[in-house]
Amino acid sequence: MVFQKNNVNVACLKNWYRIERGRQVEENNYEKAGGGGAFLSSSAVAVIGTAALLLSVASVGNFATRAEAAETVEATQGWNPYNISIPTTTEKVSTYYQIATRTGSDATQLYKATFDNGSYKQTAVGSPVSFTYNGIAIDPQTSAMYAAVVKAPSGAKDSAGNPVQTDDFLYVNRTNGKIYDMGTPTGMTHTESFGGFNVAGASNGKLYMTNSGTTSSAGRQQLWTVDLSTGTATSTNLTAGIVMSSDWTYENGFLWGRADANGDLLRVNPSNGQIKSFTLPSNMPSGGNQGGVFTFGNGNLGLVLNHGVTVQLSIGNPENPQPKVIATYKTAPGAGTDGASLIVGPVDLSIQKTADAVTVSPEGLVTWTLKITNESDIPSSGWVVKDDVPEGYTDVKVVDGSGTVEGNQVVFTGGQLDPHESVQVKLSAKAPNTTIEECMVNTADVNGNEDDPNPDNDSDNAKTCDEPGxxxxxxxxxxxxxxxxxxxxxxxxxxxxxxxxxxxxxxxxxxxxxxxxxxxxxxxxxxxxxxxxxxxxxxxxxxxxxxxxxxxxxDLDDIINNTMKPGLKVVKTSEPTSGSTVKPGQTVTYKIKATNTGNTVLDPAEVKDDLSGVFDNATYIDGSAKSTAGKAPSVNVSENNLSWSGRIEKGESVTLSYQVKVNENASDGAKLANLVIASGTNPDNPDTPVPSNCTADTAKSDPDCNTVNPIVNPPSGPSVHTGGTVTKADDDGYLIAGGLAVLGLIGTGVAVTLLLKRRSSEQL
Incomplete structure (x- = not known):
């Protein structure tokens, strides 16, 4: 085995691996550039630190360790009983791995995975081995991967032909998938009775391993610590009665996992075995059993849920955790997951935010562009951008990029970003509906998978003023x-x-x-x-x-309204003309012409003719009432009037006509006299009277509003002889015969000059 010393001048490394077992997975379920598989509960995970390997046993798990690339040292300085040649290969970008054990077979396959715009893809590494191993971990000093044998059938051998048995430790070549047996650490109790170690975490050269299940069960009460430099193992009793996590990961001096029973976050102190639980946030995705747990290079936890979701979770202060969901990723569903990560870093990511308009309309659409740039000379394996759109904005949407929207919060996730490469994502929202100018600042933050040495450029904002018209x-x-x-x-x-x-x-x-x-x-x-x-x-x-x-x-400037000037002109005529005498039996025709002289319509215009001075001595000729527009006028003999109502457009006229016949018994000297009154209404200003020449106050004095026709009815009997003159009655109604009128008196023949006094029925 080859180990490495720390070298502060070389980038930090971290590996993430995933183990799947317990079900058959067809080869085509793991595409060369993507895909996924089912990961079951009997896998084992190990996390390795600077000088020792820490293993924990649980159903399935993901874990990660931090390390720095280092110079190569002799393998004999570490635990390497078979003197395996361990290459000290490193990666240029953070890399992720997983393994799967197929149902119906003990074969285990190693896969390489990468985050890519909200999900991750898997690619097979080498060929599967013939037995089941789990608890993979990477030594941060050597970048070497280790695992533990969960189930080894009789005669099982590693890639070099060495015999393999349950609980042996393995070296896994992550570049070709070959495995090499390293034996069992000195002092570790054999665990075949409860299925082998299957949950692990590592840090600082120590490998911590337990078994999944309840800590009070046989074989599950202890946390084993393996020193990789010597290959010796010691145990620590765990807090009793705890349903363990399916996996552990090491971060900030503690092992972290998620309880299989209630989903709480578990924290294990490896120095004394004390386990504490913490409630996860309410927006933690529900459903699915907990699978693997690993650590991102930025210190956040990765929780893999078996129904197809991986959660990036920040824990804050490890002494007083305040868990928060940072992002979620689509994951290949399965019955269990396990993994570890090899993180290369640190990587400096920056973000720039711009809005498509500084000033926006109320309820207007605003589009923001977020530019994420890798400012470093090494790649980033992935990133998360969180944008909390200010309150008041609505209809928040992802325009471009892989993102999710919850309320007014948008979370984008992205994959590998090469050195000095940039990528853009966009979101939009409707501005508030406001009647006052209001400016809002929208801030976005980028969080890389790796540690970021320059947090000052991890946040940017854009100011948008909601300025109405x-x-x-x-x-x-x-x-x-x-x-x-x-x-x-x-x-x-x-x-x-x-x-x-x-x-x-x-x-x-x-x-x-x-x-x-x-x-x-x-x-x-x-x-x-x-x-x-x-x-x-x-x-x-x-x-x-x-x-x-x-x-x-x-500014629409002045909008002018023209003044209304309505008017109504009425002219009444008679045939014979007014002032002419008429005699009994004669027909008289009356006409009333009403003209709209204003600049408004009259609706209605009303005409009323007082016929009380006509019907005393004349009779209306039925059916004679006519109108040149609208309905014919109405004649009411009992009330001695004629009336008409109708619409007259501006500049137009209507003429009413009717006829009467002078009564045969009409008295001589009587007259036909009538009076017309007219009014109009401006519908656009109905409360203001329309000027008219024929009103109750003016009709008597305006000759256009009245007519008078005296009646001449000579008396029967002796006639008036030539030489006399008949004059109009005086104010008292008398008629005077001027000159001498010789009357033949019946029976006497006496001629006299007669002064006749006759009372006129009405003054002419």
């Missing part, structure tokens, strides 16, 4: 005077919709007619008025704008 505008009339009371609808990206009324909660500027709306996410918007200020036309324009990084405040 703002839109401002002013509502004015034609003279640029601010107008109060308008309402608006703002529509934007992703179905965004906001109703705004002058000086409400969404308008942060409390000046009348001046608007300021904040908190807009980036994107395209349209603004449209839904209610105009009183007395003004609504603005029909859709005002479009876009909020973006270089245009965060948009």
């Amino acid at each position: 703002t839109v401002v505008w002013k509502k004015t009339d034609e003279q640029k005077k601010a107008l109060a009371g308008s309402s608006w609808k703002l529509s934007g990206p992703n179905g965004y919709s906001l109703s705004i009324t002058d000086n409400d909660v969404n308008d942060t500027d409390k000046s009348d007619g001046v608007f300021n709306v904040k908190g807009l996410q980036w994107g395209a918007y349209t603004l449209k008025e839904t209610k105009a200020p009183v007395g003004h036309f609504i603005d029909q324009t859709e005002h479009a704008f876009t909020v973006k990084a270089d245009t965060l405040t948009i």
Whole structure:
């Protein structure tokens, strides 16, 4: 056997091996560049330190030891009963191994494994041997792999033809898979009665080995310590009644494993055999029995679960462990696992973090790029990046790279990174939906599989400001005077919709007619008025704008509302024309023309004609009421009126017409007199009266609003002779006959000048 002395100028080495046994594994289950197999509980693991080999017996386990490459010394200085030639080969990158024993066969195969973007791949090393061995470990001084024989059938031999029996120690050539028997350490009790050693850990030249199961069972109460320099073994009693781990690994002066019974983390003090347990964090993957345990070069533990998951676990202070899950890896499922790692290091990894935008919209998408670089001259076997996206960001996703998302935490895992090589991963999230500017710092950390001599570059951050947009505008009339009371609808990206009324909660500027709306996410918007200020036309324009990084405040300037100027002009006429006399039996035609003289629609416009001065002496001709627009006017004889209501567009007119017939008994000197009143409503400003020329106050004085037609009905009997003049009645209603009128008096023939006094029924 060849051992090595420590050399502080040479990189640290660590090997990880995995043992599988207890089931048949087909050769094609272990691909040359990947794959996996089933690993069962009877495998053994050993961890070796600087000067001695420590073995522990349990069902299956992974363990790792730290060492530094060293100069070669003579094999005779260490325990090497068969004087085996042990090559002092080293690795340029941290390397991982495992072994498997196939069901139905005692043959054991060595495999080489590597971490690769969230998983690991296996490649067979050499050919399987014909018996079962376990408890593999690597001497950190020599990089040599050791193991223990779990089950050796009669006549079993090693690769050199030497006989092999249960509990013998083995040297395993990790470059070709050949094994060499080294015999049983002096002072170690033979364990064939309980199946051989199958759990081990090593450090500082000592190999610690136990058997899996409960420490109170026969053959399982002791921790064996083997000094590799002399090949002698001593034992220490373990805390009784503990269900042991399937594997041990050595780190910071303790052996670490995971209890087969309840999954707790176990810590063994190898100096006194004391075992303590610690609860693992709640995010520890559930399901599957515990398999191998090993140590990463960074001091974290590797817990291999048989259902296909390997967990990287930090323990913090070994005197007061605070376990935390750092990362998880996809692993080939199996009934048991076992391993060790050869770590080359230290390796300096750095990380740089950038965001695709310094300023982002509320609910806008942010993409971060993480660049991981190997700053050293030796490769890294793998790395983990953890990024805790700040609270408030949502929809966190992995964009590029092998990563997992839990809440707002993203964990990326990567494989080998060659010297001065870089790799990038990306993640994204939606920014908070906020109405105020808010800047957040997002930090990412890289953790390599190996020790890192420069922690200052293991963390980096990117600042992203969630800066919303703002839109401002002013509502004015034609003279640029601010107008109060308008309402608006703002529509934007992703179905965004906001109703705004002058000086409400969404308008942060409390000046009348001046608007300021904040908190807009980036994107395209349209603004449209839904209610105009009183007395003004609504603005029909859709005002479009876009909020973006270089245009965060948009000023739409003055948005003008034209003043409403409604108006209604009515002209009433008659045929014969107003002022002309009519006689009994004559037909009179009336027309009312209503014109919209304003700049607004009138809806409705209403016309009411008072016919009380008509129906006293005339009769409505049924069916004569007509309209040039809308429905025909309604004539109510009992209430002595005609009415019409309808819509008149701006600039348009409607003409109403109807006819009456002067009554035969109409008194001479009576008249047909009517009065029309018209009004309109501006639907955009219904509370403000529309100016009209024919109102209750103006209709009597405006000739366009009334007509008068006197009735002439000569009396029957003697006629008035020529030479007289009939004049209009005076204020008292009298008619005076001027000149001499000679009347023939019936029966007397007397001619007299007669003053007739007649009371007019109504004043003309």
